Amino acid sequence: MTERQRGGRAAKAEARREAILDAAMTVIAERGYRATTLGAVAERVGLTQPGVLHYFPSKEHLLIGVLEARDRWDVAAVLAGAANADLSHLEQVVEYNAERPGVVQTFTALAAESAIGAHPAREFFTERYAGAREVFADLLRREFGDRLPGGLEPEQAAPLLVAVMDGLQIQWLLAPDDVDMPAAFRDFVALLAAGDRTGDDAARH
Structure with a gap:
């Protein structure tokens, strides 16, 4: 050939x-x-x-392929390369995910299953979360500098930001009429920004 x-x-x-x-x-x-x-x-x-x-x-391998493709197509996939990215980019990702409940279901279910034993998706999620923590730490550093308003370094706060996004997804899947996922994430971002302004005000006084 x-x-x-x-x-x-x-x-x-x-x-x-x-x-x-x-x-x-x-x-x-x-x-x-x-x-x-x-x-x-x-x-x-x-x-x-x-x-x-x-x-x-297997079906699991197919679903992992779907999630990998989702990451390639997603707004989040370009986040690491966006020199001027800020928290509003993550707000866009959350809004986009709210339009795709089936894919969010797939992500959430496989993520939970991958944490138990030898699962085909374990490597995918381990690497994905490590990458997300790194990207989010860079984003937080661009937004707040080397210290967040509460005193945490970006690398300390990054896992918490991941947890907020994933935790909101679970609550939204369970009670979509009660939990407005994009609005709740915007509220979280507003808390960070408010804390930043409070810190600035205290520093001036």
């Missing part, structure tokens, strides 16, 4: 893989995490279930 032929086959395989991920994202949006099956995804993309398993060896 020539190099050109190998390249063509690789490109087709990648295109098929992306089509499967697109189909899975659509099925998740329509049916939710629990009701998404390999058979439903296969039917949507015009393959057999073994055809899907050729690219993703």
Whole structure:
């Protein structure tokens, strides 16, 4: 097989893989995490279930692929490279997630499952959270400097910011009519900003 032929086959395989991920994202949006099956995804993309398993060896691997694709497409994916990023970028991410309950369900369920034993998603979430803490620490440093209003360093506060975002997602999934996730996150950001102004006022007096 020539190099050109190998390249063509690789490109087709990648295109098929992306089509499967697109189909899975659509099925998740329509049916939710629990009701998404390999058979439903296969039917949507015009393959057999073994055809899907050729690219993703299990439902868990397929869902991990969806989350990886979500990170590539998401506003959050470019956050680390945005030199002027601030907390308003995270507000946009939260607002965007509020429009995708199925994907948020998938993320939350797999994150919880990955913390127990040898789960296929464990490596993905371990690396993702480490990356999120690093990105959020950089963002907080650009926003507040080397110390937040309460005295924490950005590296200390970053895990708390991750916890707020994920905790709001769980509460919103359980009670969407009672918890306005974007509004609650904006309230949290306002608390940080208010604390910053309070610190400035105290310093002036």
